[in-house]
Amino acid sequence: MGDVEAWLVGLEIANHVTLRLEGRGPGADRALRTYRQAHETWLANPQTDPPDWPAIHLLEIRQTVTDNIGTHYTLASATGGGERHPWRYVSNYLPVPPEQASSLRLSFEAHGQIWTWKFRSLDAPQCLDRLHCHAAIRARPARYLG
Known part of the structure; x- marks a missing residue:
């Protein structure tokens, strides 16, 4: 995909751990322009699958x-794209962090490179309680997709 940046734009803990990535740059x-052109072409003749x-x-x-x-977290569900957020990818992991867990570590790997963020406290001020936490993440690039 060339110089597409993958940005971590959200982390939420509710009934699962949710990560939100967005493609930018x-x-x-x-x-996105290429996709929209392909989608317009498809709309004119929707005989095949959409792009x-x-x-x-x-x-x-x-x-x-x-x-x-x-704790072993596994991917429970994921979704990507949509008219409002064509570059958004949302993944949900289970289980909910156990009461004994005090920090999360998120790792992202692509093309042999790894980027890691560590959230030191799951009891941070932005958490209403341990089951309703939204980390205030300043959006930043995880890596370039090459």
Whole structure:
């Protein structure tokens, strides 16, 4: 996908751990224009499957969620794209972090490179309680997709 940046734009803990990624940058803009042109062509003759949302390219990034006590988190569901957010990819992991867990570590791997963020406290001020937490993440690029 060239110079598409994958940005971590959200982390939520409710009845699962939710990660939100978005594709941004010049490559994302070009891919979105290409998608929209392909979609217009498809609308004129919808005899085949519609083109994939640009967010499908974010599947190239392997995501790992761990915590400080070694809990095994697994991908429970995911969704990507949509008219309002064609470059958004949302993944949900289970289980909910156990009461004993005090930090989460998020790792993203693509093309042999790994980016990691550690959230040191699951009891941070932005958490109403341990089951309704929304981390205030300043959006930042995880990596370029190449």
